[in-house]
Amino acid sequence: MIRVGILSDTHxxxxxxxxxxxxxxxxxxxxxxxxxxxxxxxSLLDSFVGKDIYAVHGNMCNHKTCTTLPEKRxxxxxxYAIGICHxxxxxxxxEDRMFDLFPLADCIVYGHTHQPVCHRxxxxxxxxxxxxxxxxxxxxxxxxxLLTIAADGLNATLxxxxxxx
Numbered sequence: 001m002i003r004v005g006i007l008s009d010t011h012x013x014x015x016x017x018x019x020x021x022x023x024x025x026x027x028x029x030x031x032x033x034x035x036x037x038x039x040x041x042x043s044l045l046d047s048f049v050g051k052d053i054y055a056v057h058g059n060m061c062n063h064k065t066c067t068t069l070p071e072k073r074x075x076x077x078x079x080y081a082i083g084i085c086h087x088x089x090x091x092x093x094x095e096d097r098m099f100d101l102f103p104l105a106d107c108i109v110y111g112h113t114h115q116p117v118c119h120r121x122x123x124x125x126x127x128x129x130x131x132x133x134x135x136x137x138x139x140x141x142x143x144x145x146l147l148t149i150a151a152d153g154l155n156a157t158l159x160x161x162x163x164x165x
Contacts, residue, residue, distance in 0.1 A: 001148060001149065001150045002031055002032060002077055002078045002148070002149040002150075003029050003030045003031055003032070003146065003147070003148055003149075004030055004031075004032040004033070004034055004077065004146070004147040004148075004149065005023075005026065005027035005030035005032070005033045005034070005051075005144065005145075005146060005147075006033075006034045006035075006036065006109055006127055006129045006144060006145040006146070006147055006156075007023075007033070007034075007035055007036070007129050007132040007144045007145075008035065008036035008037055008038060008058075008086070008110075008111025008112070008128070008129050008130070008131065008132065009036075009037070009038040009058070009060075009111050009112070009114055009130070009131040009132060009133065010035070010038065010039055010040065010044055010132045010133060011038055011040050011060060011131070011133050012039075012040055012041065012044055012133070013040050013041045013062070014041060014043065014044075015043050015044055015046060015047055019044065019047060020047045022161060022162075023047050023048065024047070025162075026144060026159070026161065026162075027048070027051070027144075030051060030146070031051060031052065032051060032052045032053075032054070032077060033048045033051045033052070033053045033054070033055075034053075034054050034055070034082070034084055034109050034147075035053070035054075035055035035056070036055075036056060036058075036084055036085070036086055036087075036109050036110055036111035036112075036128070036129065037055070037056045037057055037058025037059075037061065037085070037086025037087075037111050037112070038058030038059065038060045038061060038086060038111060038112070039055060039057070039058070039061055039065055039069075040060055040061055040062060040065065041061075041062055041064075041065060042061075042062075042064060042065040042068050042069065054073065054075050054082075054084060055069050055084075056069055056070055056071060056072055056073055056084050056085055056086055057069040057070070057071060057086065058086035058087075058111060058112065059086065059088055059112070071085065071086070072084065072085035072101055072102075073085075074102060074105065077149055078149035078150070080106040080107060080149060080154055081102075081104060081105045081106050081107070082105060082106065082107045082108075082109060083098065083101060083102025083105035083107070083108045083109070084108075084109045084110075085098060085101055085102075085108075085109075085110050086110065086111050086112050087110040087111060087112035087113070088112060091112070091113040091115065094110065094112065094113060095108075095110075095117075095121070095126060098110050098126070099121075099124075105124060106123070106124065106125065106154060107124065107125040107126075107127065107147070107154055107156075108124060108125070108126050108127070109127045109128070109129075110126075110127075110128050111128060111129065111131075112128075113128060114130055114131040114140075115128060115130060116128060116129060116130030116143045116145070116158045117130075118145060118156050118157065118158050125154050125156060127145050127147065127156050128145075129143060129144045129145040129158070130142070130143030130144070130158070131143065132144055132161070134161070141160040141161055142160070142161035143158060143159065143160055143161065144158075144159055144161065145157065145158050145159070146159065
């Protein structure tokens, strides 16, 4: 079994201690991390010591991050094809655009909209972990996803970050 922590839209320009503590807590049982873009600064990936990391850049990333990370990628985990892309453009048809990029993927992970999504379209699992940072004028909490890859398939759940003291 493989446990995957999925996040997107961190929008941080440096690795703050609170961020490091949060990711170490919520992803402690994960062997793999997928970051679906808008990392902003690639140094944030240093928070995931000892984990396999698959990340893409987003529209808010700095130049170094954009030149270091791909815009999209297809990875194989546990025999399943997982497409990763931040996404762009309007949210009303973003999943259609993701399907165009990864027509044969077993799972598609994207970000950009800051709206958490976890559902299936046919046999394809679609995951948007939402924004890892609390956003919105009404204080929407930060969110993330956990993906479990096992011999019997892919299963994912969405979670809210614990409230900060």
